[in-house]
Amino acid sequence: MTNLLIVGNPFTDEERSRLSAAHASAFVGTPADIAAMDMTLRTEVRAIAYKGHLPFDAAAMDALPNLGVIANFGVGYDAIDVAAASERGIKVTNTPDVLNDDVADLAVGMMLGFARDMVRGHLLVASGKWAEQALPLNRKMSGASVGIVGLGRIGREIADRLAAFKMDIHYTSRSEKQTPGWTYHADVVDMAKAVDWLVIALVGGPETVNHVGRDALQALGPDGVLVNISRGSTVDEGALLDLLESGQLGGAALDVYNNEPNIDPRFRALTNAHLQPHQGSGTVQTRRAMAELQLANVTAFLNGEDLSTPVN
Numbered sequence: 001m002t003n004l005l006i007v008g009n010p011f012t013d014e015e016r017s018r019l020s021a022a023h024a025s026a027f028v029g030t031p032a033d034i035a036a037m038d039m040t041l042r043t044e045v046r047a048i049a050y051k052g053h054l055p056f057d058a059a060a061m062d063a064l065p066n067l068g069v070i071a072n073f074g075v076g077y078d079a080i081d082v083a084a085a086s087e088r089g090i091k092v093t094n095t096p097d098v099l100n101d102d103v104a105d106l107a108v109g110m111m112l113g114f115a116r117d118m119v120r121g122h123l124l125v126a127s128g129k130w131a132e133q134a135l136p137l138n139r140k141m142s143g144a145s146v147g148i149v150g151l152g153r154i155g156r157e158i159a160d161r162l163a164a165f166k167m168d169i170h171y172t173s174r175s176e177k178q179t180p181g182w183t184y185h186a187d188v189v190d191m192a193k194a195v196d197w198l199v200i201a202l203v204g205g206p207e208t209v210n211h212v213g214r215d216a217l218q219a220l221g222p223d224g225v226l227v228n229i230s231r232g233s234t235v236d237e238g239a240l241l242d243l244l245e246s247g248q249l250g251g252a253a254l255d256v257y258n259n260e261p262n263i264d265p266r267f268r269a270l271t272n273a274h275l276q277p278h279q280g281s282g283t284v285q286t287r288r289a290m291a292e293l294q295l296a297n298v299t300a301f302l303n304g305e306d307l308s309t310p311v312n
């Protein structure tokens with residue numbers, strides 16, 4: 001009996017081995033591959049361990065008549081049609097909290113990397129040309145103003161770190177939070193006008209597509225910097241590229257994009273952007289913790305126990 005189907009080519013050998021050792025399992029690379037499986041095997045599947053950004057839609061769910069849970073690897077579950085899952089009585093889980101520190105650390109690191117031009121500094125020393133030219137003076141980050149777009153779990157961790165840099169913290173959220181003197185804004189454009197840095201820490205999905213649009217980016221202005229560690233979809237990417245290329249936006253530090261990893265080639269020509277390959281949670285310790293939480297949700301479901309981190 002194959003209770004578990006592992007779906008997603010991004011799984012490492014260690015992650016797949018951990019899942020397979022715990023439960024009789026099969027593997028397919030993408031949600032679209034499910035339909036090609038033998039019907040007997042599809043009928044046996046009760047749980048999905050999912051990793052990736054390809055859409056997991058109603059058709060993939062309908063191909064598994066006894067599916068009861070989709071355990072997502074990651075805090076963001078925008079690839080999974082949660083409404084379709086709920087209609088079919090299928091539970092969805094994710095892996096929140098265990099990755100908050102790593103994502104927040106990377107956000108701060110990217111800000112420092114951009115502000116102090118650390119990539120160019122490294123290349124200057126590594127190339128042996130330091131004796132021939134100096135690194136231009138850069139911008140100070142400490143004491144600047146920063147707006148956090150979405151003061152959830154990760155947004156709060158970022159804000160707490162930036163407060164230690166003596167930064168003036170502003171934020172948007174669904175409602176005003178209990179904060180140590182930070183400034184709440186109901187509107188992202190109004191906040192963008194008031195800050196030097198704008199950090200997007202929203203969840204992905206239809207509700208947040210282009211939440212930071214051209215008007216907010218223009219309000220941030222030629223001295224402002226956008227930082228995105230959420231999803232590429234949360235910012236109007238076309239407007240972002242236009243304004244970076246024209247100098248109407250000062251800069252960007254980005255870990256996420258649309259159409260990853262085949263991102264818009266315009267990004268590669270920018271001289272005012274610090275770019276990372278969507279590695280927010282990418283440490284050995286955190287990825288292991290995420291894999292263990294995903295497995296805990298699968299095991300709980302198959303054992304008829306309460307799920308650790310249900311979404312729906």
